Amino acid sequence: MNIKWLSCVEKGCGIGEYSDQMVVELLHQNQTSTLYRKGTPSTYAIDYPHRSLRGLKDYIAPYYLYKQLKKIDSEDTILHADNIDAFTAIHWSQKKTKIKCVTIHDVIPLIYPQKNQWQRRYYNYQLKSSILHSDQIFTVSHYSKNDLIAKTGVNEKKVKVIYNGINHDQLKPVKNKKENERFTIRYIGGLGAVHKNATALIEVAKILEEKNIDFLMQIGSGNAALTPLPSLVEKYNLKNIEFVGYVKDEDKASFLGQADCFLFTSLYEGFGFPPLEAMACGTPVVSSNAASLNEILHDAAMLTSASPLDLANNIIRLIESKDLQKELVEKGIERASHFTWENSVKTLRENYDSIL
Incomplete structure (x- = not known):
């Protein structure tokens, strides 16, 4: 598989961690993959030119990712967006690929709506577009899946749950833990x-x-x-x-x-x-x-x-x-210990295989 992951966020938030760890683990499993991310370039993540206009950055980010996609000529097996804003960029680009996937981590904007009416409408447009035009939707818990189905009416067969992992190489108990004064x-x-x-x-x-x-x-x-x-x-x-x-x-x-x-x-x-x-x-x-x-x-x-x-x-x-x-x-x-990125990617690849 030739997999491209697409992100409109920088490393440092939950979705940024998700994209980073999934791509790294795909590479560990000898899978060709590339992450296109706003900021923080690395050996596996390619930075694309963008501008951040304060409160509007979340709404203009798909435009800059879309421009990057238009420049890419490679044939991809899978395009996987880490959130609905990145999937908007895929949809705008009309890029040919065998599978288009999107991870919808939650529907928090539907539970706690934005005060700005324009922001609400734009989010709803992105969400509807990602559900309609994706071949597969992934989410990170059964609770999130049930909420997504209840709030959007998406066919439950289209939504697969893949739990996130934890970086156990970095996150482990402290040796010789000191007793705190308070x-x-x-x-x-x-x-x-x-x-x-x-x-x-x-x-x-x-x-x-x-x-x-x-x-x-x-x-x-x-x-x-x-x-x-x-x-x-x-x-x-x-x-x-x-x-x-x-x-x-x-x-x-x-x-x-x-x-x-x-x-x-x-x-x-x-x-x-x-x-x-x-x-x-x-x-x-x-x-x-x-x-x-x-x-x-x-x-x-x-x-x-x-x-x-x-x-x-x-x-x-x-x-x-x-x-x-x-x-x-x-x-x-x-x-x-049950939550590892190795397990997350193993399950992800099984789902890719099932729809190819």
Whole structure:
């Protein structure tokens, strides 16, 4: 197979990680593949010229990828878009290929609609186009598949579930883990999107401080200054929260593995990388049970509603029980071990073969 992967995002987000790891694993399995990505060129990823106009970047990105596709003369067996914006570029290009595939990771914009009417219409156009013109749709959990079917009416036979993997070479338990002076709760994930429910992190901290729990909460990822979170910390006069900024890939295992607890407050995830990554690093996870999280995490995490009080109570239970901490560490490592990029690509290739 001659496979081209197409992306309108840069490495550093969940979809960027998905594309990167899938292409690398395809190459490990001696499969010819190339990733066309906006930014971050490498031996397997080709950068295409583009411009980013602030808030419009997600809407003009397919245009620049489309222009790149028009320049490519090679005959491809498979064109696989990592999201509906990249599939829009395939559709516009009218490029001939045996199979056109798209991964639709979730339908969050349908659950939490954009306020801007034009953005909503453009997303709906991209989604409809990708469903109509693709030969195969992949998604990353059964929950996401069921939501996609319910919200769009797509034939369920056209949608296949392939779970994401975890980079186990990078994400593994910390050796000789040091004991923290205070019980340390950490978070990695989005801070601004409504469905990430990041304000619940602050509400949980408020409850813990009111109960005189000795802890430290460190919040990674994103630019917190552009969100309401710091103002909320100031409003509640909280003393035990630190915003640590973006955590680099090479620092992620240490950041996650040295924590006593990973807290995940999301209201919706198509898959949910961060809590699974924390498990792989040997850290107990307290998480909401929203959307796909129960399916992915199972009983290897302390799952509850996204209510700050419920989440805080689970953290207190964890603090008070060393046995529970040990149990969750063991269950988490075992659960995370089931999610590998090798398995993801093996399943992907089986699906390619079935429709060629």
